[in-house]
Amino acid sequence: MRITVLRSFFLLFIFAFTGLYAQETAIMVRAKAKDAKFIGSSVGGAKIYIKNAETGEILAEGLTKGSTGNTEKIMNRPRERNENLAKESTAGFLANIDIKEPVFVTVEAHAPINKKQATVISSTQLWLIPGKDITGDGVVLEVPGFVVDILSPQTHERIPQTKEVEIMANIILMCGCPVTEGGIWDANQYEVKALISSENKQVNEVEMKVGEKPSTFSAKTNLDAGLYEITVYAFDPAAGNTGVDKTNFIIN
Incomplete structure (x- = not known):
C-alpha cells in the first residue's frame, strides 16, 4: 500500500514538474496575393512576424520561401471544404515556438518585402496552444494590391x-x-x-x-x-x- 502511494506521489510530481517545460509548437504562415497566388521566393518573399499580442515580444520571424503554387488549383478549380491549396513546395514560413501555456499572438505579413513602394502589412490574431500544431495551409494572410x-x-x-x-x-x-x-x-x-x-x-x-x-x-x-x-x-x-x-x- 505504501509503495503504491509513493508511486502515485512520484508520478504526480513528475507530471507537475514536466508541465513547467515549454512544448515546441509549429505554425505555418503563408501570404497570398488577393485574387492571385502565394507570395514566395520569386518576388523575395513576405516577411513574417509572430508576436505575443500582449507584450509585443517577437516569438518568431522569417521569410516565406517556395513557389507561388498550382495556378489551376488556386485560380480555376472550385475548392472543397478543408482542402489545402498549398503543397509542400508552396511558399510559406514554418515557425517552431516553445510555449508553456496558451499564448494569444499577432501574425503579420509584410509583403512583398523587396518592393518597398508596394509593401503592405496584413495581419490576424489567434491563440497558440502548446503542442497543438497548425500546419497544412496554416494561417493564410491575404495581401491586396x-x-x-x-x-x-x-x-x-x-x-x-x-x-x-x-x-x-x-x-x-x-x-x-x-x-x-x-x-x-x-x-x-x-x-x-x-x-x-x-x-x-x-x-x-x-x-x-x-x-x-x-x-x-x-x-x-x-x-x-x-x-x-x-x-x-x-x-x-x-x-x-x-x-x-x-x-x-x-x-x-
Whole structure:
C-alpha cells in the first residue's frame, strides 16, 4: 500500500514538474496575393512576424520561401471544404515556438518585402496552444494590391522638350503573377493611368495600354519645359486591387 502511494506521489510530481517545460509548437504562415497566388521566393518573399499580442515580444520571424503554387488549383478549380491549396513546395514560413501555456499572438505579413513602394502589412490574431500544431495551409494572410514599377522616364532624367515623353511601367500582382491581355489576370479589366503634375498642379492624365511584353504598360505624351512628377496607378475594379509608383523628371 505504501509503495503504491509513493508511486502515485512520484508520478504526480513528475507530471507537475514536466508541465513547467515549454512544448515546441509549429505554425505555418503563408501570404497570398488577393485574387492571385502565394507570395514566395520569386518576388523575395513576405516577411513574417509572430508576436505575443500582449507584450509585443517577437516569438518568431522569417521569410516565406517556395513557389507561388498550382495556378489551376488556386485560380480555376472550385475548392472543397478543408482542402489545402498549398503543397509542400508552396511558399510559406514554418515557425517552431516553445510555449508553456496558451499564448494569444499577432501574425503579420509584410509583403512583398523587396518592393518597398508596394509593401503592405496584413495581419490576424489567434491563440497558440502548446503542442497543438497548425500546419497544412496554416494561417493564410491575404495581401491586396499591385506592384507598380515605373521604368520610364527614369528618376531625374532630362528629356528635350522637342522629344516625346515615353511613360512605361511594369505592373504585376503581389505574388509576381503576370498581367497580360486576355490572360488569367487580364490587362483589359485593369485601369492603368499616368498622372503628370508640375509644381503640385496636375497638367496631364494619360491612359496606359499593355504592350506585347507581359506586365508592361506604356503611353506617350508631349510636355512643356519644367520640373515634373509622374504618378502611375493601377486599379482593378473587380477585385479592388490597387498599386502606385512615383518618380520625377525634367523637360529641358
